[in-house]
Amino acid sequence: MSGVCKLYGMRQSSGRASGASSIAGAFLVLAFIGSGCGASSLFGDTQGRSTTRGASTARVDATATEVMPASAEITADGSTEAEAPLPPGARVYAYDGSEKIYVKPDTESPPIGLIRAGASVPLAKEEPLSGLGVGLCKGNFYAVKPRGYVCTGRHSTLDGTDPRVRAAREVLPKADSPLPYRVGILVASSPQYGRIPTADEQRKHEPGLDAYLAKRSAGKIVSPKTSGSFDDAKANRGPSKAFTQYVETAKPSLLSEEEAYEGRKMSFSAEFDVDGRTFLVTPNLTLVPKDKVYFVDTPKLKGVNLKSGELKFPFGYTWIQDTAKLKKQQDGEFKETGDVYPRQTFVQLEGEIVRGKRGANYWKTADGSYIRNxxxxVFKANPELPKNVGKNDKWVDVRVTWGTLVAYEGTTAVFATAVSPGQDGISARSHGHPTTLGQYQIGWKLGSADMSGVEKRKPWAVDDVPFVAYYKDNYAVHAAWWHDDFGRPKSHGCVNVAPNDAHWLWHWMDPVMPEGWYGVASYRPEAKGTTILVRP
Known part of the structure; x- marks a missing residue:
């Protein structure tokens, strides 16, 4: 299925997802149908064969998620701190992939939220549920805050000292960061190791390793065509005690079923040295050799806070290149001043468009100079509220052919930025990547999700795409760290947003993410999703 993006969320150790799962009635239907940024079910089947993985939980407010312990952070000097204390109170802890939060104490009822491995959610009551209306469960059903029920035993426990929980806590995302993990691209294929490999095992499962390392040392590895660098610094520490105890207890296999193949875009939470080689730890507690990763620089684009009065409509965005400032001559000609607006600059415009000689059009800017249209x-206000949107409701206006996004509260614009829609814009074609037009609501919001697909018979994958908000099937607004071309069509149909802007939007959009949750569903009346209006 060429060019179709698959979302597989958070992986469990028990296998791959199959089939589709939906939230019926008033709930969002998650029947991913091979369009947009994903094609497979978020939840997998009812036998626990979900490929949902231990991905990030980003914060909505000061209490929305747990902080990644300092012992897991990748620091410049390799220093570490003691393992972070457990959060207070009785809680349910996920230890493998993700745990579902159900609307009723029954695994056949619709899921309304997720807890990722390492995170925890406070219990509403410490006593397990029993009696009429409580479904079958491997462990026990517990009511959790602020709503919903969790069945412990398969992917979760009440014991925060469980070695699987402790290890997963070390790879939780960095709190309040636009990019929760360190990110990079594989320049050579490698297994994802489930435990620390011996030197012989590395040579067996990484064919040509010695030749590769020699080439790497000589600087002869071709870098990806994106801003970034290799990092040869050592971690200056070994594996943590929690990771070591996790391996001894869980006894993961040497090789994960998913390969870190060349070109794969991956995320990393920690690193350590073993016998002269440094390994990166993924959010799924697998290991990837650091010498095979090219680390990508984070896009720096930041949108406009319209509430602050920083800019007002209309304003422009220099999306192509550094844009020359022009001066209008007495004869009507426009000449360059020698100054420029750097690429990805938001520019205050004044008045209406000015027609010059030979059919060229120009805008006057706030500093008195002109720029070519x-x-x-150009960002312009949308004066009309979408259907069924109230005067105080949040909504988002996306213009596909313009590459713009404006966030509103009622008729007040509060934020604006440049985005990258589908590669084919609004044009539908076989195996193409358009962005579907229409009015939708956020149905699911996740801290991060894995996305993958096949393009021109070659597999591709991006692990732990941050700040994902699904509004139609597999179409989502989400962060994109792997390119810096915002304003240009680049995606497989989703709305790509720079990490800084995705971080802001994700926090602002509804539904609100409760404390400790990794994913939250929109359903009435408990959790309403923000409206997304996608126009040409």
Whole structure:
């Protein structure tokens, strides 16, 4: 299925997802159908064969998620701190992939939330549920805050000292960061190791390893065509006690079923040295050799806070290149001043578009200079509320052909930025990547999700895509760290947003993420999703 993106969320150790799962009635239907940024079910089947994985939980407010312990952070000097204390109170802890939160104490009822491995959710009552209306469960059903029920035993426990929980806590995302993990691209294929491999095992499962390391040392490895660098620094520490005890207890196999193949985009939470080689720890507690990873620089684009009065409509965005400032001459000609607006600059415009000689059009800017119309994207206000959106409701206006996004509260614009829609814009074609037009609501919001697909018969994958908000099937607004071309069509149909802007939008959009949750569903009346209006 060429060019179709699959979302497989968070992986469990028990296998791959199969089939589709939906939230019926008033709940969002998650029947991923091979369009947009994903094609497989978020939850997998009812036998626990979900491929949902231990992905990030980003914060909505000061209490929305747990902080990644300092012992797991990748620091410049390799220093570490003691393992972070457990959060207070009785809680349910996920230890493998993700745990579902159900609307009723019954695994046949719709899921309304997720807890990722390492995170925890406070119990509403410490006593397990029993009696009429409580479904079958491997362990026990517990009511959790602020709503819903969790069945412990398969992917979760009440014991925060469980070695699987402790290890997973070390790879939780960095709290309040636009990019919760360190990210990079594989420049050579490698297994994802489930435990620390011996030197012989590395040579067996990484064919040509010695030749590769020699080439790498000589600087002869071709870098991906994106801003970034290799990192040869050592971690200056070994594996943590929690990771070691996890391996001794869980006894993971040497090789994960998913390979870290060349070109795969991956996320990393920690690193350690073993016998002269440094290994990166993924959020799924697998290991990847650091010498095979090219680390990508984070895009720096930041949108406009319209509440602050920083800019007002209309304003422009220099999406193509550094854009020359022009001065209008007495004869009507426009000449360059020698100054430029750097690429990815938001520019205050004044008045209406000015027609010059030979058919060229120009905008006057706040500093008195002019810029060519075709070199800027222009942000304009949308004065009309979408259908069924109240005067105080949040909603988002996406213009596909303009590459713009504006967030509103009622009729007040509060935020704006440049985005990258589908590669084919609004044009539908076989195996194409358009962005579907229409009015939708956020149905699921996740801290991060894995996405993968096949393009021109080659597999591709991006692990732990941050700040994902699904609004139609597999179409989502989400962060994109692997390119810096915001304003240009780049995606497989989703709305790509720079990490800084995705971080802000994800926190602002509804439904609100409760404490400790990794994913939250929108359903009335408990959790309403923000409206997304996608226009040409």
């Amino acid at each position: 075709e070199l800027v994207t």
